[in-house]
Amino acid sequence: xxxxxxxxxxxxLDLTNVLAGPFAGYQLALLGAxxxxxxxxxxxxxARQLGADAELSKQGLGxxxxxxxxxxxxxxxxxxxxxxxxxxxxxxxxxxxLIENFRPGVLARLGFGWERLREQYPGLVYCAVxxxxxxxxxxxxxxxxQIIQGxxxxxxxxxxxxxxxxxxxxxxxxxxxxxxxxxAVAGALVRKQRTxxxxxxxxxxxxxxxxxxxxxxxxxxxxxxxxxxxxxENPTSAPSGTFATADDMLNIAANRQEQFETLxxxxxxxxxLADPRFRTREDRKRHRExxxxxxELSLRKRPAREWDELLATSGVPAxxxxxxxxxxxxxxxxxxxxxxxxxxxxxxxxxxxxxxxxTHIDGSPVSASSRPPLLGEHTDTVLAELGFRAxxxxxxxxxxxx
Numbered sequence: 001x002x003x004x005x006x007x008x009x010x011x012x013l014d015l016t017n018v019l020a021g022p023f024a025g026y027q028l029a030l031l032g033a034x035x036x037x038x039x040x041x042x043x044x045x046x047a048r049q050l051g052a053d054a055e056l057s058k059q060g061l062g063x064x065x066x067x068x069x070x071x072x073x074x075x076x077x078x079x080x081x082x083x084x085x086x087x088x089x090x091x092x093x094x095x096x097x098l099i100e101n102f103r104p105g106v107l108a109r110l111g112f113g114w115e116r117l118r119e120q121y122p123g124l125v126y127c128a129v130x131x132x133x134x135x136x137x138x139x140x141x142x143x144x145x146q147i148i149q150g151x152x153x154x155x156x157x158x159x160x161x162x163x164x165x166x167x168x169x170x171x172x173x174x175x176x177x178x179x180x181x182x183x184a185v186a187g188a189l190v191r192k193q194r195t196x197x198x199x200x201x202x203x204x205x206x207x208x209x210x211x212x213x214x215x216x217x218x219x220x221x222x223x224x225x226x227x228x229x230x231x232x233e234n235p236t237s238a239p240s241g242t243f244a245t246a247d248d249m250l251n252i253a254a255n256r257q258e259q260f261e262t263l264x265x266x267x268x269x270x271x272x273l274a275d276p277r278f279r280t281r282e283d284r285k286r287h288r289e290x291x292x293x294x295x296e297l298s299l300r301k302r303p304a305r306e307w308d309e310l311l312a313t314s315g316v317p318a319x320x321x322x323x324x325x326x327x328x329x330x331x332x333x334x335x336x337x338x339x340x341x342x343x344x345x346x347x348x349x350x351x352x353x354x355x356x357x358x359t360h361i362d363g364s365p366v367s368a369s370s371r372p373p374l375l376g377e378h379t380d381t382v383l384a385e386l387g388f389r390a391x392x393x394x395x396x397x398x399x400x401x402x
Contacts, residue, residue, distance in 0.1 A: 005031060005032020005033075006031045006032055006361065007028060007031040007032040007033040007186075007189070008032045008033075009034075010028070010032070010033040010034065010096045010097065010189060011033070011034045011036065011094055011095050011096050011097070012025060012028050012029075012033045012034065012035045012036065012095070012096065012097040012098075012099060012185075013036055013038055013091055013092070013095045013097065013098045013099070014035050014036065014037045014038065014072060014099050015038045015098065015099065015100040015101075015102070015107075016045075016099055016100060016101040016129065017045050017046050017047065017101060018045070018046050018047045018050070018064070018101075018174075019047065019064070019068065019145070019171055019174040019175070019178065020101055020129050020145075020173075020174040020175075020177040020178045020181070020205060021099055021100065021101035021129045021178065021181070022037075022045065022047065022065075022068040022069055022178070023068050023174065023175055023177075023178030023179070023182075024099055024127070024129060024177075024178040024179070024181035024182040024185070025037070025068075025069075025072065025099055025182075026068045026069060026070070026071070026072070026178075027178065027179065027182035027357070028097070028182055028185060028186075029070070029071035029072050029368070029369070030071065030356060030357040030366050030367075030368065031186075031357070031366070032369075033097070034073070035071065035072040035073070036072070036073050036074075036075055036091065036095075036378070036382060037069060037072045037073065037074045037075065037373065038075055038076075038077050038088070038091065039074055039075070039076050039077075039375060039376065040076065040078065041076040041077070041078050041376065041400065041402060042076075042375075043375075044060060044074070044076070044375040044376075045065055045069070047062055047064040047065040047068070047069075048060040048061060048062050048065045048375065049062050050062040050063070050064035050065070051063025051064045051065070051066070056346060059346055059347060060374070060375050061345055061346055061372070061374075065372060066352060066354070066372045067354060067355070069372040069373065070342055070354045070368035070369075070370065070371055070372045071368040071369045071370050072372070072373060073373055073377070073378035073381070073382060074373035074374065074375055074376055074377050074378055074379070075091075075376065075378055075379045075382045075383070075402070076375065076376035076379050076402050077091070077401070077402055078400055078401050078402065079110050079112075080110070081399065081400060081401045082401075083396055083399050083401035084396075084400075084401040084402065085110070085111060085112075086401075087383065087386075087388075087396065087401060087402060088112070090386045090387070090388075091382075091386065092112075092117070092120075092121055092124070093121070094386070095121075095124065096123070096124070096125060096189065096192065097124070097125045097126075097127065097185055097188075097189070098117070098124060098125070098126050098127065099127045099128075099129065099181065099185070100127075100128055100129070101128070101129040101130060102128075102130075103130065103140060103142065104128065104130055104133075104134040104139050104140065105134075105140070107128075114126050114128075114200045118198065118200070121198065122196070122197065122198055123192055123196050123197065123198045124198040125185055125188040125189060125192060125198050125199050125201065126198065126199070126200050126201065127181050127184065127185050127188075127201040127203060128200070128201065128202055128203065129177055129178070129181045129203045129205070130143070130203070130204065130205070131143025131144075131147065131148055131204070131205050131206060132204055132205075132206050133202050133203070133204030133206070133207060134202045135202070138206075143205065143206075144174075145171035145172070145173045145174040145205075146167055146171075148173035148177075148205045148206050148209055149167055149168060149172065149173055149209070150165070151206055152173065152206055152209040152210050152213070153210070153213070153216075153217075153227070154168060154172070154173070154209060154213070155167055155168075156227070156229065157216055157227045157228065157229050157230075158229060159229045159231060160229055160230070160231040161228065161229055163229075163231075164229035165229075166229075172209070173205050173206075173208070173209045174205070176205070176208045176209055176212055177203060177204075177205035177208045177209075179208075180203050180208040180211075181201065181203045184201045184203060185201065188201060215235075215236065219235075232251075233288065234253065234255070235285075236255070237253070237254075237255040237281060237284075237285065238281070238284040238285045238287075238288040238291055239252055239254050239260065239263070239284065239288070239291055239292065239295055240252065240253045240254065240255055241253075241288075241292070242321060243292065243295060243296055243299050244296050244299065244300060245299045245300060245302060245303055245304040245307055246299075246300055246301060246302055246303045246304075247303045247304055248303070248304040248305075248320055248321065249304065249320070249321040250299065250304045250307055250308065250318060250319070250320055250321065251318060251319055251320075251321055252295075252311070252316065252317070252318045253317040253318070254316050254317070255281075255317075257280075257281065258315075259315065259316045259317070260273075260278075260284070261273060262314050262315055262316050263295075263311070263314075263316050266310055266311060266314050266316065267295065267298040267299070268298065269294065269295070269298055272291075272294060272295075277290060277291070278291055304320045304321075305320060308320045336360070336365060337356065337365030337367070338355055338356055338358065338365065339353050339354070339355060339356070340353070340354060340356055340365075340367035340368065341353055341354075342354060342367075342368050342370065342371040342372075343371045344371065345371050345372055345373065345374050345377075352371075354367075354368050354372075356368065376402070379393075379402050380393055383396075383402070
């Protein structure tokens with residue numbers, strides 16, 4: 001971490017569950033914010049029960065939780081309790097940011113709606129993350145990642161004409177929603193610093209997903225061309241897709257004319273340059289399947305790793321298709337320091353590996369500052385910071401307020 005974290009001195013109240021909201025809070029924690037995770041006493045974030053390791057889930061440390069909550073402090077507060085709401089008021093008084101991903105209206109029914117908070121805490125940045133946003137006919141509908149993948153059209157363009165619709169293999173809409181939220185919070189904090197004015201940020205996972213679909217959406221909005229699933233092919237160019245070699249698959253994206261010419265040279269297929277079917281980009285797009293067959297005649301003569309090495313220095317974008325473990329172990333990812341180790345909060349101790357920020361700051365990678373918290377681990381410490389005495393905290397705990 002750099003000597004001056006970008007969000008040093010910023011306090012964030014993270015009332016979120018599962019992924020989109022916790023992911024946003026995690027990005028802010030990686031940037032140096034003091035993120036206080038406010039959880040329900042006894043149960044906490046649902047993600048504490050989710051993940052591939054059943055033993056960790058039993059301990060309230062599900063892998064889904066561990067992945068997005070390092071560097072945060074956990075405080076338990078019962079917002080349905082009058083005393084718990086008083087505790088939350090004190091938390092709000094010292095907070096710069098509040099992030100929640102309840103269904104729209106839930107926090108307002110507990111007495112913490114934006115209109116009231118804006119009046120009482122004018123500098124507060126309130127970020128609400130939901131499936132559809134807080135307005136509109138679908139705003140009250142529940143949503144998980146797969147629901148948004150389907151409603152955004154992502155699934156309709158994933159796969160081939162024979163296999164679509166397909167779900168993307170990871171919760172892409174949750175992640176996009178979390179990034180959109182963190183980005184908006186960072187922007188709102190700049191305005192807050194300049195003017196003292198807070199903000200209400202209404203993040204829709206559906207809107208966020210659509211906003212990232214690039215040419216898929218633009219081809220329809222601007223070119224009036226309805227998107228269709230094309231598997232591993234790039235509709236804008238050819239040869240640009242996934243190709244068979246002697247063993248594994250190889251991605252090649254020879255989108256520019258000079259790249260196609262170099263590719264043919266590396267493959268020893270210069271005669272393809274004179275073929276009228278492949279002369280221009282549009283020609284190649286029209287005959288992409290024939291071109292694939294011709295290129296694979298050569299590609300199948302060597303394993304993917306050899307072609308990878310040859311093409312890596314040629315200027316033609318190309319690389320092997322690898323597994324997640326291989327990607328994490330690659331020299332490039334290792335060099336960048338994206339993965340780091342923190343102590344494990346599990347009963348058997350040890351360490352666990354978590355992802356850091358995808359951006360280096362001042363030339364250095366950014367990793368989690370501390371391990372993921374146990375449920376309510378920092379309740380006493382944070383309440384003491386707010387001015388509660390030990391006897392007050394004991395009383396609050398006895399009342400079920402924290």
